[in-house]
Every structure is written in C-alpha cells, then in structure tokens.
Amino acid sequence: MTEAIRVGVVGAGFFGTMIAGACAAHDAFAVTAVADALPDAAQRLAEPLGARVHADAAALAADDDVDLVVVATPNHLHAEPAIAGLRAGKHVFVEKPLGIDASSISAILAAARDASGRLVVGHVMRAFPGVRRMVAQARGGELGTVLEAAGARRRLVHVPADPGDWWKLDRRRSGGELLHEIHELDLVVWALGEPIDVTGVSGAPLAHGEHVVDSVTETVLRTPSGALGRHSVSTSAHRAEWWFRISGTTASVEADFRQGTVTRFVDGAATEVTGVFDDEASNDSLREAARAAQAYNTGGPGPLWMRTAVTCELDEIAAAVRGTSTTLTELPASAALTALRSNASAAEDRR
Ligand SMILES: NC(=O)c1ccc[n+]([C@@H]2O[C@H](COP(=O)([O-])OP(=O)(O)OC[C@H]3O[C@@H](n4cnc5c(N)ncnc54)[C@H](O)[C@@H]3O)[C@@H](O)[C@H]2O)c1
CATH class of the missing domain: 3.30.360.10 (Dihydrodipicolinate Reductase; domain 2)
Structure with missing residues (x-):
C-alpha cells in the first residue's frame, strides 16, 4: 500500500479546517501537524486529528513528519509559509490566490524553481x-x-x-x-x-x-x-x-x-x-x-x-x-x- 502523504496545515481557520477534515477522510493523506497565529485555533484543529501543534510555519516546515505543507493563511500571508516549506524540501499546496502582489508571487516561484518538492495552487x-x-x-x-x-x-x-x-x-x-x-x-x-x-x-x-x-x-x-x-x-x-x-x-x-x-x-x-x-x-x-x-x-x-x-x-x-x-x-x-x-x-x- 502507498504510504499516506503527511500534511502540515498552516492556518486553522475556515478553509484550513475544511482541508484538514477532507485530508483526514481521504486514504492518501494524514494530518500530522498544525500551526496558526492563534494557538487556540491550532489546538482546536489538531487535537481531534491527533496532530501536533507548532508555534509557527517555520517550525512546521522543519517537522520530519510533514511531507506536504498546506498554506491556508489570509491571502497576503501566503509567501512566508510557502517559501519555508519549499526550502525545507516539502511539497507545498498554497490556497488561492497564490499571492496578491508581484514580488511575493515571484519569490514563491523562485523558491519553487530551486525546490525538490512540488508547488500546487488551490485552483480547486x-x-x-x-x-x-x-x-x-x-x-x-x-x-x-x-x-x-x-x-x-x-x-x-x-x-x-x-x-x-x-x-x-x-x-x-x-x-x-x-x-x-x-x-x-x-x-x-x-x-x-x-x-x-x-x-x-x-x-x-x-x-x-x-x-x-x-x-x-x-x-x-x-x-x-x-x-x-x-x-x-x-x-x-x-x-x-x-x-x-x-x-x-x-x-x-x-x-x-x-x-x-x-x-x-x-x-x-x-x-x-x-x-x-x-x-x-x-x-x-x-x-x-x-x-x-x-x-x-x-x-x-x-x-x-x-x-x-x-x-x-x-x-x-x-x-x-x-x-x-x-x-x-x-x-x-x-x-x-x-x-x-x-x-x-x-x-x-x-x-
Ligand atoms: N478554494 C476555495 O474555494 C477557498 C475558500 C475559502 C478560502 N480560501 C482561501 O483559504 C485561505 C484562508 O481563508 P479562510 O477563509 O480560511 O480564512 P480565515 O480567516 O478563516 O483563516 C485564516 C487563518 O490563518 C491564521 N493566520 C493568520 N496569520 C497567520 C500566520 N502568519 N501564520 C499562521 N496562521 C495565520 C488565522 O489566525 C486564521 O485562523 C485564503 O487564502 C482564502 O483565499 C479558499
């Protein structure tokens, strides 16, 4: 059997919760880590899934039990967690829109070019x-x-x-x-x-x-x-x-x-x-x-x-x-x- 893709979710709001729930119900995925600027929000999402909570996106990206970083932060805050994930060798899924200004978009693309992981954008x-x-x-x-x-x-x-x-x-x-x-x-x-x-x-x-x-x-x-x-x-x-x-x-x-x-x-x-x-x-x-x-x-x-x-x-x-x-x-x-x-x-x- 193919091993589950281990998912770390950054942003435990409306859509991070929706994606985490869908991952938990999907054979190909297991949610192993969560980070949110609001520790209570991260805890609420992580606990029932048996996932660990990280203080921030950088700590989550460094987690060896994460293969795929899901970025579900507000639209202007996609670049930092996406780049951290790509630089740590993870696959990165970024919610839409990829970014809201040209410089952060090109920074994500540059990180993706040098990365071993795939960059996937949430054009559902x-x-x-x-x-x-x-x-x-x-x-x-x-x-x-x-x-x-x-x-x-x-x-x-x-x-x-x-x-x-x-x-x-x-x-x-x-x-x-x-x-x-x-x-x-x-x-x-x-x-x-x-x-x-x-x-x-x-x-x-x-x-x-x-x-x-x-x-x-x-x-x-x-x-x-x-x-x-x-x-x-x-x-x-x-x-x-x-x-x-x-x-x-x-x-x-x-x-x-x-x-x-x-x-x-x-x-x-x-x-x-x-x-x-x-x-x-x-x-x-x-x-x-x-x-x-x-x-x-x-x-x-x-x-x-x-x-x-x-x-x-x-x-x-x-x-x-x-x-x-x-x-x-x-x-x-x-x-x-x-x-x-x-x-x-x-x-x-x-x-
Ligand atoms: N594909 C779709 O149809 C769809 C639908 C809804 C939202 N989205 C996208 O999902 C993303 C999240 O939207 P939402 O509706 O869940 O918003 P939301 O406000 O409900 O959740 C955002 C979460 O990110 C957290 N956060 C803020 N700054 C952070 C940081 N620096 N590090 C970690 N966590 C941080 C907030 O505390 C909050 O819990 C957006 O990019 C949005 O466009 C996509």
Whole structure:
C-alpha cells in the first residue's frame, strides 16, 4: 500500500479546517501537524486529528513528519509559509490566490524553481471532473480551433452586519474581489494559456462599513494565438451567474455551476448534457446552493458540493505529489498575475 502523504496545515481557520477534515477522510493523506497565529485555533484543529501543534510555519516546515505543507493563511500571508516549506524540501499546496502582489508571487516561484518538492495552487475548480473534461476536449481538438474562453462569478455576497477588522473586506490583505474570487479567471487562463494583453474595467466601489469593495470587475485578455478570454466578477449582483465556457470553431462547451451541468453546443443546439461532478447528489447540492443566499465562512462542514470539490482537489494534489498529474501545478502564477494586470489597467482607466 502507498504510504499516506503527511500534511502540515498552516492556518486553522475556515478553509484550513475544511482541508484538514477532507485530508483526514481521504486514504492518501494524514494530518500530522498544525500551526496558526492563534494557538487556540491550532489546538482546536489538531487535537481531534491527533496532530501536533507548532508555534509557527517555520517550525512546521522543519517537522520530519510533514511531507506536504498546506498554506491556508489570509491571502497576503501566503509567501512566508510557502517559501519555508519549499526550502525545507516539502511539497507545498498554497490556497488561492497564490499571492496578491508581484514580488511575493515571484519569490514563491523562485523558491519553487530551486525546490525538490512540488508547488500546487488551490485552483480547486480545475479539479471538478466536468471542468477537466471541458479543458481536455479543448486541448484534444474536439471543439475545433479554440476562439474564446469566458467565465463569470456574479452574486450578492452577504457580509456580517459588524464585520470588524475582517481581512476578506480589506483589499490590502485580500487583494480585492478579483484576486479573492479568482477561480473562473484561472479557468480562462488555464484553458487558453498565458495572455499577452490584459484589460480590466471596474465599476463604482461600494462601502461595507469602513471597507470599500469593487462592485463589478470585467477583464478581457488575448493570447498569442488570438484567442480571447473574458471574465466578470461581482459580489453585489442580485442576478446571480456562475459559469465557464470554451468556444471553438466546431463546438462550445459550457459549465453552468448553478445548474450542476456541462453542456456541449453545436450551432446553437445543446447536443450533450453531463454533470459538473460525477455524482448526482453533488450536482443537486450545487443546485440547492444556487437557491440560497451567499455568504463568506458560514462555518460548519460546508455543503456537499464543496466537500466533493475539496476531495476532487485532494485527488489531484496526491497525483501531483506522486508526479502523475499537472492539473494543479501548471501555470501556477498566471491567474494571480493576470488579475494584478487587470486591476492595474482598471486603476489606470479610473485616473
Ligand atoms: N478554494 C476555495 O474555494 C477557498 C475558500 C475559502 C478560502 N480560501 C482561501 O483559504 C485561505 C484562508 O481563508 P479562510 O477563509 O480560511 O480564512 P480565515 O480567516 O478563516 O483563516 C485564516 C487563518 O490563518 C491564521 N493566520 C493568520 N496569520 C497567520 C500566520 N502568519 N501564520 C499562521 N496562521 C495565520 C488565522 O489566525 C486564521 O485562523 C485564503 O487564502 C482564502 O483565499 C479558499
């Protein structure tokens, strides 16, 4: 039997807890260590898993019982634990976005270049089975010549009435809505490859208490082949949309995440409908989530579709660590760098 990959989790908050729970339930992983800036949070997560607590990411990276460091700290604090893990010879999984500024992103990439371990980025939607099939069809020529990839994540995100000093509403720590909600932009860039041109436009900012968030951001990009990418993100849209599409000269494929479906279109007609996930219960869970109000960190174990998504991601992380998959390792920085270029372009446009 293959030995379990021993996991050290840095950041025992909402998503670190979600990943640790999914690792504990997955045959390929065992959680052996936890570190958090709040010792109580680390202890709460570590104890039921029988994991040890470390004072910080450096101590966790030095632990001989850790093969894979999972970085689930706030977005602006990914570089230090990721670089510590890579320099200590560990595999490193960094939650999305890889970073929120160019210098920390290039520091992580430089550490990864010199490292024996793999750098895996938490672009979880690449691991959805329906999405993987869409990109495989595009790469396999089943859509003809690829002309366009597009994606949207637009919904009303409810924030607590008194969010206090919450990093997710502070763009200096979150990177802003486009970086924080980067999933579909990553799919566009993953499907098309590195863009040469990136243009961003942002709508009027909205106030949430003392915090200001981007209401809408639109990004358009172009690749060397001339294929176009389009992306739209909003956390203040009453008409919700959540989809990803790849279009070629012979067919288009579209994932509608609110419906749990992936549809192939030829000449305007739907010719095949399959699922986003391979089990109908998880697709039903997506449909149910689409009917509910959206909020950050509602706590608890999360809906079925999210647990299935993280399990699919863990399958890909295990395969990446064992050298049999590149789904989560290719173009690690492209989405974050594209988002930074879009934001810079939008800021220039506002001036
Ligand atoms: N893939 C997804 O769909 C998804 C969903 C939610 C969050 N995330 C990502 O996961 C990461 C964590 O988000 P979250 O929602 O769990 O946030 P969170 O605020 O709930 O948790 C962050 C944790 O990190 C700890 N922390 C802060 N600084 C630290 C440091 N220097 N060293 C160690 N621990 C430190 C905090 O005490 C907290 O427990 C973010 O990058 C976020 O973008 C991804």
